[in-house]
Amino acid sequence: MKKILLSTILIGTLISCNRPEPNYEGVLMTDYGRNGIESFTVVTGAQGPLGPGSELYQVPMFEQKSDVDAVQVSAKDAGMFTVDPTYTYQVTRTKGPSIILNYKHLGTGEGFLDNVEANVLDKLAIDAYREEARNYTTDSLMNNLGSFERNVEEKLKLKFAAKFFTLNTLTSGLTPPKSMADAIEKRNNAIQKANEVRNELETSKMLLEKARIDAETNRVQSSGLTKEVLQQQWIEAIRNTRNKVIITDGKTPIIIGQ
Numbered sequence: 001m002k003k004i005l006l007s008t009i010l011i012g013t014l015i016s017c018n019r020p021e022p023n024y025e026g027v028l029m030t031d032y033g034r035n036g037i038e039s040f041t042v043v044t045g046a047q048g049p050l051g052p053g054s055e056l057y058q059v060p061m062f063e064q065k066s067d068v069d070a071v072q073v074s075a076k077d078a079g080m081f082t083v084d085p086t087y088t089y090q091v092t093r094t095k096g097p098s099i100i101l102n103y104k105h106l107g108t109g110e111g112f113l114d115n116v117e118a119n120v121l122d123k124l125a126i127d128a129y130r131e132e133a134r135n136y137t138t139d140s141l142m143n144n145l146g147s148f149e150r151n152v153e154e155k156l157k158l159k160f161a162a163k164f165f166t167l168n169t170l171t172s173g174l175t176p177p178k179s180m181a182d183a184i185e186k187r188n189n190a191i192q193k194a195n196e197v198r199n200e201l202e203t204s205k206m207l208l209e210k211a212r213i214d215a216e217t218n219r220v221q222s223s224g225l226t227k228e229v230l231q232q233q234w235i236e237a238i239r240n241t242r243n244k245v246i247i248t249d250g251k252t253p254i255i256i257g258q
Helices: 096-106 112-133 138-143 145-162 178-223 227-240
Strands: 006-009 024-029 040-043 055-060 064-067 071-074 080-083 086-091 165-171 245-248 253-256
Touching: 024 096, 040 096, 055 096, 064 112, 071 112, 080 112, 086 112, 096 112, 112 145, 138 145, 145 165
Parallel strands: none
Antiparallel strands: 006 055, 024 040, 024 055, 064 086, 071 080, 086 165, 245 253
């Protein structure tokens, strides 16, 4: 999305009508801006022909986005981090006159807010990260990334407000020093390997316990008299006996060995 400050210079009666576009804040400069902020006023609707020394600016009020170039910041023990900030912002409503007065020297045509970002806002973002990083050691910054980023955002909101802008969102894109990143990767790999070994040990223990239970079951079965064994021994005893054996189901007796 192009960040454009529309500027229309009207001399005499060459143009008879001008009005701010939707979602732009109209700012009328009079008397060549000689009276400072008093020469700039917010206007709406058609302005009609403007005389010499008058100019109508249109300041975009919709959200803008800036992707700051990555830079290095130093912790207080000289640990070097890389930040690659991205933020969204917009002009604070009714602050159009202050925007024009303070930044129109950067250009008033296409790319106006791009110029403000490059010359003002991006530098504020980088400074905020550098200032906050100096409050941490390398280890403490890694262990407190959440509070680090919140502190930067709170400071940057105040800095933006002082420049007539509202900060909406901010992401740091922070990465640690290579040596620390390598150490973190090794630690994570070691933790993963330890978890794998722990899982393998637990599995081995369960398999050993199962084997022990199976062996105990087999031992009991081989040394004890199960129902099937008793039945087999009873059949063999009857088959081999020379004595008279009477078997009955309570109704009809059967005589074996008669």
